[in-house]
Amino acid sequence: xxxxxxxxxxxxxxxxxxxxxxxxxxxxxxxxxxxxxxxxxxxxxxxxxxxxxxxxxxxxxxxxxxxxxxxxxxxxxxxxxxxxxxxxxxxxxxxxxxxxxxxxxxxxxxxxxxxxxxxxxxxxxxxxxxxxxxxxxxxxxxxxxxxxxxxxxxxxxxxxxxxxxxxxxxxxxxxxxxxxxxxxxxxxxxxxxxxxxxxxxxxxxxxxxxxxxxxxxxxxxxxxxxxxxxxxxxx
Numbered sequence: 001x002x003x004x005x006x007x008x009x010x011x012x013x014x015x016x017x018x019x020x021x022x023x024x025x026x027x028x029x030x031x032x033x034x035x036x037x038x039x040x041x042x043x044x045x046x047x048x049x050x051x052x053x054x055x056x057x058x059x060x061x062x063x064x065x066x067x068x069x070x071x072x073x074x075x076x077x078x079x080x081x082x083x084x085x086x087x088x089x090x091x092x093x094x095x096x097x098x099x100x101x102x103x104x105x106x107x108x109x110x111x112x113x114x115x116x117x118x119x120x121x122x123x124x125x126x127x128x129x130x131x132x133x134x135x136x137x138x139x140x141x142x143x144x145x146x147x148x149x150x151x152x153x154x155x156x157x158x159x160x161x162x163x164x165x166x167x168x169x170x171x172x173x174x175x176x177x178x179x180x181x182x183x184x185x186x187x188x189x190x191x192x193x194x195x196x197x198x199x200x201x202x203x204x205x206x207x208x209x210x211x212x213x214x215x216x217x218x219x220x221x222x223x224x225x226x227x228x229x230x231x232x233x234x235x
Contacts, residue, residue, distance in 0.1 A: 001221050003046055004034060010215050015089060015118065016060075020048050025116035027100055027109035031058065037226035039077045043203060043219065044190035047226075054078070058085070058096075061161060062219070064210040066183030068163050071149060080193060083159035084150035090143050093119040095151075098138060101129060165191035173202055182209045196227060 001009075004020045018024065022033040026049070035047035039055045047059040056076040061084070063070065072086035072095075086092035097119055100110045111122025120128055131140060138144050139152055151159030165187050176185035189202055203220050210216035 001218055002034070002225070003222050006046065006215075006218055006222050009218065010212075013089065016048070019117070025112050027104040027106065027113060029053075030100070030104065035059070040227055041075055041077070042190040042194075043199065043223045044186070045073070045075055046219075046222075061163075063163065063183075063186065064212065064216050064219075065186050065206075068183070071161065073161060081158075082161050082164055084161040085159065087147045087149050088143075091149060093117050094138065094141055094143050095149075097125060098129060098132065098135075101125070163187045174205070177202070177205050177209075182206060200224065 004017065007017050007020055020033055020035070024033070026033075031049035031051050033049050035050040035057055036052070037047065037050075039050065039052075039057070041047060041057055041059075044061050044063070045057060045059045046062050047057040049058045051057070054076050055078070056074060058072065058074050061071050061073045061082065069087065071084050072089075072092045074083040074085055075081070076083075085095045093114075096117065097110065097114045100113055101107075104110055107125075108122070111125050114120050114125050115122050128141070132138060135151060136155060139148065144152060149159070150157065150161050154160070154162075173185050173188045176182075176188060185202070185206065189199070189206075194202075200220075203223070207213060207216055207220065
């Protein structure tokens with residue numbers, strides 16, 4: 001099973017499945033789908049696109065314990081950091097068009113992407129983003145009016161999701177599991193560099209505690225196969 005199979009099997013929208021399959025036209029030399037797992041990533045991430053320039057991923061942060069909301073994030077491999085960029089697929093569309101406007105020199109390619117992902121017609125891009133000159137200006141767009149992602153809500157934290165643990169300690173993860181604090185253990189596990197063998201042991205310990213045990217088992221399969229050649233949980 002790969003992540004496209006996972007998304008299809010577990011009820012994600014056809015739009016998201018199409019994106020993960022590579023059915024969205026992105027500008028040249030930017031993102032790749034299906035995502036290339038070669039860089040490695042923690043199990044919280046369901047990768048949608050990979051970017052060899054950072055390197056890293058854009059994907060879904062999926063939580064299995066407690067009330068944390070799924071969201072769309074960037075994951076940067078070199079400093080093992082997350083940035084929450086969207087809390088809905090519509091926000092993701094707007095964020096990606098903005099990102100390409102800032103970084104892609106060919107405006108026609110940006111318009112083609114906006115149309116392909118179902119955000120707007122190519123000729124509407126300029127008008128929608130008029131007056132949006134930096135990230136915080138995105139709050140002017142109605143799609144970001146409610147439930148803003150961390151990149152807009154917490155710019156002082158550089159968009160770090162609220163679930164990310166500061167100064168995490170691996171040894172605490174097993175202790176948290178033993179004490180029944182599964183949500184906290186999940187956050188701890190995904191906030192630090194962990195050896196692959198240790199990740200697998202901790203995932204197995206958490207499996208029966210997930211709200212959706214069958215789906216969590218499938219996630220473990222996807223992560224294990226994607227990170228088969230990696231030496232750690234993030235590489």
